[in-house]
Amino acid sequence: MSATLTPPASAAPSGSTAPMIAIADLSKTFRRRDGGTHLALDRIALDVHEGEFVSILGPSGCGKSTLLYMVGGFVEPSSGTIAVGGRPVTGPGPDRGPVFQEFALFPWKTVLGNVAYGLREAGLGRSAAEAQARQLIERVGLKGYESFYPKELSGGMKQRVAIARTLAYGPAILLMDEPFGALDAHTRVRLQNELLGLWERDRKTVLFVTHAVDEAVFLSDRVVVMSRQPGRIKAIVPVDLPRPRRREELLLDPRYQRLVIDLEAMIEDPPEDLPA
Amino acid sequence: MTAIVRRLPGLPPLLACLALLLAWQAFAHWAARGGVPDALSTVRELPLILGDRDSLGAIAESLRRMATGFAIALVVSVPLGLVMGRSRIAAALLDPLFMIAYPVPKAALMPLIMLWLGVGDASKLLVIVLGVSLPIIYHSAAGARGIEEKMLWSARAMGMGPVGRLTRVVLPAVLPEILVGCRTGIVLALITMITSEMIARQNGAGNILFSALDMAQYETVYAMILIVSALGIALDMLFEVLRARLTGWADDPHLIAAPPS
Incomplete structure (x- = not known):
């Protein structure tokens, strides 16, 4: 339905066109239980361009997930605006595909059923949906696990299914909420590599929330550093490292090391107004 | 010993039943006076009841x-x-009513219900419905409350509306917990069924049982208790088979029934 209004992907040179995600003057206030209010996000402004991989980095409680949920349309802003593809966000939609730390798979569906779900929801017939789903399952390295239920899978496999399920319905934007936060260090690195591989092929717009500095630098074009209480953008740091990136080369690259050290110092700064 | 048990998993329960019958037999023989028939004569009574067309019809009813x-x-x-x-609105409205209704023994309402609906089918049905409803409501509500919110968000992102989410995400996600409520419901249905027939005697298994008690036919009373218990066990076992088939995808329902706080 939006096909007639959004410009085709090929006609969008980066930089010159309107941003894919335009966040302006965005604030979120939560009501506290004692009747007071809590300012979670304070006047956030951020533009994300098509095909860009942007990480939001910050300590827990800085509102970075809330910001992502508002772009997803799951949480309503208290003030300010979010526009995606030039249109104000009024709710969730298949143009923005979420991937959550909690996986949030449908446990009564098999791997195939989960990945095909969004396609079926979009009106595709069963066999066509399943054929597409099988391809995606293969792309995320789970061929052979089509008939498994989520409870039979490890955390890393569940997150691969969740990524495939979201990619399946073809969102222009991926909204990833600490997707590797619940995984062990080894699986985490593997999935970072695979996500990068998938992204370098498709070049989807990605908004990626994390509290891990190395992950943000490894994956992103830009890192948005946030401070907490209230959540504000402290700095937006471009990551000028060549792509395609290989982890073993990057770890030895002084520019990478410099960025990691600088960003770590930035998020470790003690907040000045820490409550006693 | 463990090897034998592994090969014959039905053996220990069988032994337990036999031991119970033996203890019953001994109790009736040595300790009890009138009103306690021994196990053997009770078991002998079973084919008489189960072979009788009227009794079978009453049990079927x-x-x-x-x-x-x-x-x-x-x-x-x-x-x-x-x-x-x-x-949240439905919960705020209905939770208090539910809290009041939960501890009320439903069979105790039977005399009142009989005043409105008479001694026939309707009264008994209503008591059974009341008895079965509460555990199913409780488990359905608790399960729906504890559902992973991000699962619903994922469905919304795919474009699913509120009705679709309730019937195609919430319902299947909560099914394991609903079935836990149903299992309690089956036992309560059996209890309310017998008690309602005891209070409004007309027909049914409860009527046979309590009429026999009135006439001091204790073998029949005990045999009916055996039959009703066997029915309960059989229904529960059948239900467990069904539950395993429907929700084999789920984790242990007892883990789901008590979500982490």
Whole structure:
């Protein structure tokens, strides 16, 4: 339905066109239980361009997930605006595909059923949906696990299914909420590599929330550093490292090391107004 | 010993039943006076009841009533529970009513209900429906409340509307917990079925049991208790088979029944 209004992907040179995600003057206030209010996000402004991989980095409680949920349309802003593809966000939609730390798979569906779900929801017939789903399952390295239920899978496999399920319905934007936060260090690195591989092929717009500095630098074009209480953008740091990136080369690259050290110092700064 | 048990998993329960019958036999023989028939004469009574067309018809009538009551309760309680679990307004309105209704012994309402609906089928059905509804509502609501919110968000992102989310995400996600409620419901259906027939004697298994008690036919009383218990066990086992088939994808329902706080 939006096909007639959004410009085709090929006609969008980066930089010159309107941003894919335009966040302006965005604030979120939560009501506290004692009747007071809590300012979670304070006047956030951020533009994300098509095909860009942007990480939001910050300590827990800085509102970075809330910001992502508002772009997803799951949480309503208290003030300010979010526009995606030039249109104000009024709710969730298949143009923005979420991937959550909690996986949030449908446990009564098999791997195939989960990945095909969004396609079926979009009106595709069963066999066509399943054929597409099988391809995606293969792309995320789970061929052979089509008939498994989520409870039979490890955390890393569940997150691969969740990524495939979201990619399946073809969102222009991926909204990833600490997707590797619940995984062990080894699986985490593997999935970072695979996500990068998938992204370098498709070049989807990605908004990626994390509290891990190395992950943000490894994956992103830009890192948005946030401070907490209230959540504000402290700095937006471009990551000028060549792509395609290989982890073993990057770890030895002084520019990478410099960025990691600088960003770590930035998020470790003690907040000045820490409550006693 | 463990090797034998592994090869014959039915052996220990069989031994336990035999031991119980033996203890019963000994108790009736040595300790008890009147009113306690021994195990052997009770077991001998079973084919007499089960071979009797009228008794069988009465038991079938009871089962039919129980099944009808259970089905009505299921159809009403699951949607009600899911809505209570998902809508803050529905919960605020209905939770207090539910809290009041929960501890009331439903069979105690039977005399009142008989005043409105008479001694026939309707009264008994209503008591069964009331008895079965509450655990199913409770488990449906608790399950729906504890559902992973991000699962619903994922469905919304795919473009699914509120009705679709309730029927195609919340319902299947909560099914394991609903079935835990149903299992309690089956036992309660059996209890309310017998008690309602005890209070409004007309027909059914409860009527046979309590009429026999009035006439001091204790073998029949005990045999009927055995039959009703066996029915309960059989229904529970059948239900467990069904539950395993429907929700084999889920984790242990007892883990789901008590979500982490």
